[in-house]
Amino acid sequence: MSALWRLVRLLPVYVFLYLPIVVLVVFAFNDSKYSVTWKGFTWKWFGKLLANGQLMDAAVHTFTVAFLSATAATALGLLAAVALYRYRFQGKRLLQSALFVVMVSPDIVMGVAFLVLFMCMGLKPGFLTLFLAHTTFCLPFVTVTVHSRLAGFDNHLIEAAQDLGAGEFRAFRHVLLPMLAPAVLAGWLLSFTLSMDDVIISFFVTGPDFDILPLRVYSMVRLGVKPDVNALSAIMFGLTVVVVFTSQLLLRRKK
Amino acid sequence: MRTTNLFRRISIGGAALWLGVFAVLPFLLIFATSFLTRDEASFVALQPSLDGYAGIAGPVFLDVLWQSVYLASGATLLCLLVGYPFAYALARMRSRAKNFLLLLVIIPFWTNSLLRTYALVFMLKANGLVSMTLMALGLSSEPVSLLYTEAAIFIGLVYTLLPFMILPLYASMEKLDNSLLEAARDLGANRFQGFIRVTVPLTTPGIIAGSMMVFLPALGMFYIPDLLGGGKHVIAGNFIKDQFLVARDWPVGAAASVVLTLLMAALLLAYHLSAKRIRRNGRSNGFEGGEA
Numbered sequence: 001m002s003a004l005w006r007l008v009r010l011l012p013v014y015v016f017l018y019l020p021i022v023v024l025v026v027f028a029f030n031d032s033k034y035s036v037t038w039k040g041f042t043w044k045w046f047g048k049l050l051a052n053g054q055l056m057d058a059a060v061h062t063f064t065v066a067f068l069s070a071t072a073a074t075a076l077g078l079l080a081a082v083a084l085y086r087y088r089f090q091g092k093r094l095l096q097s098a099l100f101v102v103m104v105s106p107d108i109v110m111g112v113a114f115l116v117l118f119m120c121m122g123l124k125p126g127f128l129t130l131f132l133a134h135t136t137f138c139l140p141f142v143t144v145t146v147h148s149r150l151a152g153f154d155n156h157l158i159e160a161a162q163d164l165g166a167g168e169f170r171a172f173r174h175v176l177l178p179m180l181a182p183a184v185l186a187g188w189l190l191s192f193t194l195s196m197d198d199v200i201i202s203f204f205v206t207g208p209d210f211d212i213l214p215l216r217v218y219s220m221v222r223l224g225v226k227p228d229v230n231a232l233s234a235i236m237f238g239l240t241v242v243v244v245f246t247s248q249l250l251l252r253r254k255k
Numbered sequence: 256m257r258t259t260n261l262f263r264r265i266s267i268g269g270a271a272l273w274l275g276v277f278a279v280l281p282f283l284l285i286f287a288t289s290f291l292t293r294d295e296a297s298f299v300a301l302q303p304s305l306d307g308y309a310g311i312a313g314p315v316f317l318d319v320l321w322q323s324v325y326l327a328s329g330a331t332l333l334c335l336l337v338g339y340p341f342a343y344a345l346a347r348m349r350s351r352a353k354n355f356l357l358l359l360v361i362i363p364f365w366t367n368s369l370l371r372t373y374a375l376v377f378m379l380k381a382n383g384l385v386s387m388t389l390m391a392l393g394l395s396s397e398p399v400s401l402l403y404t405e406a407a408i409f410i411g412l413v414y415t416l417l418p419f420m421i422l423p424l425y426a427s428m429e430k431l432d433n434s435l436l437e438a439a440r441d442l443g444a445n446r447f448q449g450f451i452r453v454t455v456p457l458t459t460p461g462i463i464a465g466s467m468m469v470f471l472p473a474l475g476m477f478y479i480p481d482l483l484g485g486g487k488h489v490i491a492g493n494f495i496k497d498q499f500l501v502a503r504d505w506p507v508g509a510a511a512s513v514v515l516t517l518l519m520a521a522l523l524l525a526y527h528l529s530a531k532r533i534r535r536n537g538r539s540n541g542f543e544g545g546e547a
Contacts, residue, residue, distance in 0.1 A: 024373075079266040107475050108475030109475075116284045117281040119298065172262065200475055203478075217370060222482070225377055233374065236367060248358060
């Protein structure tokens with residue numbers, strides 16, 4: 001009885017979180033351009049979306065940046081986590097502080113800081129600047145994810161590997177990496193979604209000739225709501241659900 | 256032996272170099288920019304001055320700051336009121352569905368926040384679903400638009416940031432030791448007293464962490480007042496964005512960023528100190544709770 005009552009108490013929050021998304025997805029199939037009255041089922045907005053070159057380009061750009069940034073951030077973040085776990089070195093505290101600063105800084109401050117940096121470097125705002133910025137803000141999250149997995153690791157395994165003649169690199173490759181694989185994958189997925197979700201930092205570091213989804217939608221919403229944006233949202237949301245559940249399954253099975 | 260050193264060097268050097276150039280350096284540049292002078296041609300002139308700080312000392316920025324604090328604290332309070340009972344009910348569930356229910360809270364947070372803001376625009380606009388529902392229920396005779404109101408900004412901020420409040424709260428409630436509550440009941444406390452004197456003090460770190468994870472990002476979310484408030488309201492984020500991209504006054508924008516960062520650091524420090532105090536108190540007199 002009380003369990004059911006608890007479930008009912010949770011319901012309003014779920015309705016609040018999901019209703020806008022569900023409504024948006026449902027109306028992506030509505031055969032009417034402006035009204036919220038139901039005029040019948042249609043696929044035409046998805047067709048319109050595919051024909052909307054600007055929007056499709058922006059979608060491809062977003063995916064490309066997310067994929068490459070997540071990969072770079074995972075490689076660097078993994079190395080940082082292993083270094084922090086394995087070694088004592090000068091500036092270790094500094095490295096930890098830098099990771100912490102990136103994690104807690106307000107997006108808006110990071111955005112303008114990148115803007116100033118790239119201007120000083122003379123980099124043209126576009127793909128490269130986006131990639132560098134996204135890799136930077138994803139990196140600490142990978143380090144933390146991997147480092148927390150290392151916390152319970154038995155160091156004797158590495159010592160055993162070294163007694164058997166493995167160097168530092170081989171010990172990492174054959175002992176640490178297989179054990180860390182789920183955390184590395186989780187870090188990559190987290191970075192990918194963080195990059196896909198970012199609005200504020202991207203706003204400052206991308207240029208007019210390299211459009212990405214959030215910013216494309218930002219300028220479209222100001223001109224009013226369009227059903228092909230609904231169709232796009234429906235696809236993005238479906239994709240998110242698939243990615244989240246896949247990652248959950250992967251992490252569960254590995255445990 | 257050589258490879259050993261090589262791996263060590265690569266792993267430390269790679270991360271250190273990247274963070275040095277792309278994390279530490281930009282912050283130093285912002286800090287430096289806030290003490291320089293505005294220049295029409297190249298954004299900043301290398302002439303030290305306090306112009307930036309003079310620019311944010313005036314009534315304009317103070318008004319922005321006041322509005323930001325008002326909107327962000329309102330959103331934080333709303334998130335707490337909605338999130339606390341929710342996290343509590345979820346944490347106390349004994350079913351196997353718990354993890355799945357938690358996952359359901361996180362999924363929307365992984366959907367692009369701008370698309371979710373767009374979903375709210377769709378709900379709140381003049382002929383949107385909310386307006387239709389109100390008319391169908393007979394609560395309103397004509398279409399109402401909630402869009403471009405203060406209420407819409409609060410809805411938008413809470414909608415975007417609620418998961419950030421729920422997760423730390425849930426984490427602190429998960430760790431709650433049920434025997435403490437039982438002890439309180441044995442000592443004659445009723446449900447309400449047990450909640451106020453045991454549960455709330457012990458979950459204070461979660462409350463503070465959740466509040467910070469809502470309050471701080473809220474200050475920067477310039478697109479929410481833009482799209483849902485129609486630009487009538489501003490938060491610190493709007494001010495900084497406009498200084499850099501519209502007014503082209505880098506020193507003022509940089510000075511505002513420095514102030515925002517310092518505010519954040521102060522809050523983090525306060526959190527760190529209070530969490531430490533609560534841990535100390537929690538050990539010595541868990542039943543009294545910290546006099547927070």
